[in-house]
Amino acid sequence: MTVATNANPNLLVGSRRRQRREDAIRGVFLTAGLSSMLISVAIVFSLLGESVSFLNNIELSSLWTSGWFPRQGKFDLSTLFVGSLIVTGVAMIIAAPLGLGAAVFLAEYAPTRVRKILKPILEILAGIPSIVLGFFAFRWIAPNVVQNLSDQATLFSLMSAGIGVGILVTPLVASVSEDALRAVPRTLREASYGVGARKVTTTLRVVFPAAISGIVASLILATSRAIGETMVVALAAGGSGGTQFTSNPFDEGQTITAAMAALAAGTDAVAGGGGTGAGAAFQSLFFLGLLLFLITLLLNFVADRVVRRLREAY
C-alpha cells in the first residue's frame, strides 16, 4: 500500500495553492506523529530527574535494608521485587493455561456461530476495570479461594492479588494467542488432516508451533501487564503502610506498583521537601516508576523481537 502513497503526488498537483495546502496538511500530520515521541521523552525526563535526586538524598544502603517503609527511610527494593515476582507468577500460572485454552478452543474448535457469541463475553471480561477486580479479589477470592488453600492467610495476601491480576490478564493472553492461531493458514491444517492426523494432533503439533511467535508474545505482554497492574494489588495485597520482606505468597505484601499507589494516596500531595522522610518517600515514587518503566520496556522489546524472530512467513 505504501507503494501507492509514496508515488510522489506533488508532481501531479495542479495549482500552487493546492500544493501549499497539501504541504500544510502534511505538516500537521507530521507534528501529530512527533507528539508520540515527545510523550516518551517526557516520561523519561520526568522519571529521571526525581530518581536522581532520590538516589542523591538517601543512603544507598537503605535500598537493601529490611522491608519497604518509605516514611522511615527504608527502601528495600528486594521486598518489592519479590512481591511483584510473586503476584506476576501467580497471575501467569492462572492466565497462561486459561488464556491459551480459551484461545485454542475459540480458534480451532468453536463453530463460527458459537465463537460469535463467546468472543464478546471474553471481551466483556477484558473490559472490566482493574479496580473492580481488586474489590473482587478481597471480597470473594480471598475468603473463598485463598483462605481455603492456606489457614494462615488473612483477607489480604499476595496470593489473592495474584489471582485477581491473573483473571485480569487472561483475556489478553486469549485474544492475542487466538489472533496468532487464526493467522495460521488453512493449508497447513488440511495437509495435516490429509496425512491422517487427528484434530488434537493437528492443533498441538502443527498449528501451535506455527503460531508460537504470537503465543509467546501474548505471554510476555501479559507478564508485562501483570507487573504493571496497580489497583488490584493496592486493594487486595495489604501492607499499604509498608511491608516486611516476604517470599510467602500467603503473606501480605506489596509490589512495585502497589507501593507507588500507597505513596501517592498520601504523599503525592507533598511536594518533596528535600531530605525529610516524606520528601525522600515522595521521590522514591519516581524511582520506582523508573524501574517499572525499564522492566516493562524490556519485556515489550523482547516480545517484539520474539514475534520477529520466530515468525514464519507464509
Add this chain to the structure above:
Amino acid sequence: MSAIVTPSARPLSLTGKRIDWAGLGFLAAILLCLLACFAFLATLLAQVFTDGWGTLADRGSDFLTADLSNSPSRAGVAQAIKGSLLLAGFVAIAAFPLGIATAVYLEEYARDTRFSRLVRLNIRNLAGVPSVVYGLLGLSVFVKLLGTDMADGKGLTGGRSLLSGGLTLSVLVLPIVIITASESIRAVPSILREGAFGLGATQWEVVRTVVLPNAFAGILTGAVLSLSRALGETAPLILTGAFLGTFFRTPNQSFADTLRGDYTALPMVIFNWAGEAKSSFKLELAPAAIIVLLAITLLCNAAAVLLRARYERDA
C-alpha cells in the same frame, strides 16, 4: 513434520469406530479453560450485584445525585459521575484527533524510514507502559510543571485538577487510539487509493475522501474502546490528584474553573470506599458504585459494537 503420522492416528480417524479419547480429553480441557473464564466473570458480576444492588434499589436516584459524604446513608456518586464523564469527554477531544492524525501520518504519509520505524516502535512500547507510570508523567508535567506558576499560583492546568487528570488519561489512551486507527487504515484496500490518485486527487484528498471514510468503523470502535479504558483507570488519577476524601463540593463554578478545579471519578470513589473500615462503605456503597461504573463502561462498549454494526450495514 514427521510427528504427524502417529501410529494411532491412522486407524482411528479413518475407521471412526473407536472414540478418540485423547482428542476428547483435550477438547474438555480447553473448554474447561474457557468456562473458567466465564465462571470468573459470572461470579464477579454476581458478587458485585448481590452486594451493591440493595443500595441502588433502596436509594434509587438519590445515590446517583447525592454528593460525597462521611455518612453512608447520604453519600452518593454525583460528583464521581460528573468527573468521569468530563474526563471521558476530555479524552475524546484531546486524544482522538491527535491519535487519528498520527495514525494517518504513519500509514499514509510516512515513508518506511528509520525514523518512521522508530516512531512505530515507540508507540508499541508506549502502549505497554503501565498506567501508573503515566500517572507519574501527569504528576510531574501537568500537575507540577504546568500547574504551578501563574498569577493565582495554579498555573495553566490548575495543579491537581480535572484538566491534569484529563490530559494524563489522554496521553494514556493515545497509543491505543493510534494502534487501532492504524490497523483500520491499513485494512482499507490500496486499490481504492490508487483509483483516487489516478483521478488526480492529492494525498490529502485521498485521505479525506477514501481512507478515512472507509476506515471510519474501525477507528470509531477503537476510539470508543479506549474511552471505556479511560473511564476505568484509577492509578493515574490517584497520582494526578483526584480527590480521595469524604467531602467536597464546588458550587456554581464556571466551566473553566471546573476544569482547573478539584475533581473525583468513579474508580477513585470505589477505591476510597473499598478502603474504608465502615462495612457499609466497603460492602454496600463500593459495589453499588461499581455497578454504576460497569454500566457506563458496558454502555460505552455496546455503543461501539452497535455503531460498527450499523455502519458496516450502511456502507
Add this chain to the structure above:
Amino acid sequence: MLIRTQRVTRVAALGLTAAMIFAACGGDDEPDDNGGDTPSGLTGSVVVSGSSTVEPITSLVAELFAEDNPDVDIRVDGPGTGDGFQLFCQGETDISDASRPIKDEEATNCADTGIEFVELKVAIDGLSVVTSLNNDAVDCLSFADLYALVGPESEDFETWSDANDLGAEVGGSGDYPDAPLDITAPGAESGTYDSFIEIALGDIAEARLEAGAITEDQVETVRPDYSSQSNDNQIVSGIAGSDASLGWVGYAFASENADQVRSLEVDGGDGCVAADPDTIASGDYPLARDLYIYVSKASIAEKPEVAAFVDFYLTEDGSTSVADSGYVQLNDEAWQATVDAWTAAKG
C-alpha cells in the same frame, strides 16, 4: 458508493462530536441546583486536609456548614496528620486536622514559609488496643506489656510468649499466652501511630535508651516487622483475621467495628481501665489524646468563609458533630478555652 460512505461518515462524525461536547459540558448545568439561593452570601473556598482520625468530624461539620452556605467550595480529606502539616505549611490548605500537636520540626517548616496558625483543641479520642474477638487469653495490657510486645526491642518475636522475658524486665506481667503474635496497626504517616508511641511507649523507651538497650534511632519507633496499613479496611480485617492479633486504632474506630474487633483494657499505672466516653473524657483511660484543628492566620484574615467555617465548627453543631462521629466531646471548660483561643485569634 464512495459518496454515500462519505455522507454517512460525516453524519456519524457529527454525532460523535456532539456526544463528546455533551459529555464535556454535561457538568455545566449541574451546580445550578442550588438555584442561586445564597442565604449567607459567603463564597470562596475552604480547604481542609490532615488527620484521617479528625476527618469524620470536619467532614460532618462541612456537610452541615454547606447547607447554610451553598456557595462555598469545601473539600475535606485525610491523608494523615504528618502529610496534612506538610501541605498546611506550604500554604495549600486553610485548615489542618491533627490527631497530635504539631511537632517542632513541622512548626519550623511553617515558620520558614511564613504560615502562622492557631491551634484549636476540638475533641478527645482514646486509642484502643484491639485484638480478635476470638482472643480471650488477654484482657488487660499495661504500657510495659505493650512495650514488650510492640516496642522496638520486640523485633522478631513471633509469639506473645516470646516477649515474656522482656516484659518482666521492663515491668510488665511477663506472662503472655503462647500464641502467634500478629500485629496490624496504622503506618508512619498516621497521627495514631505517633500518638501511640508517644503515650504508651515513650517513657519506657527513654528509660531503655538510658539503659543502653536501644539506640537513639529506635526511641520513637515500634518494631518494624508489623503489618503496617494505611487503609482502614485493611487494619480492621488484619485484626479480625487472626485469632491472636494485636493492634491499636482510634477509639471511635474500634467502637464502630465492635462486631469485628475486641478492645482490651489498658493499665497506665493506675490499674486496668476500659475505654468508654466517660473514662476517656475524665482522663482515667490512659491512652487518650486530644484532637486539633490548625487554622492558618492568613486564611482567617483573607478568607471570611474560613473564619465562618471555624465559627460554625465551634457552635453547638460542631460539638454535636464530635459526638456523632464517635469521639468524646471536650468538657465545658476545655471547650470554652478553645472558643476563647479562637476569638482571640480572630481578633
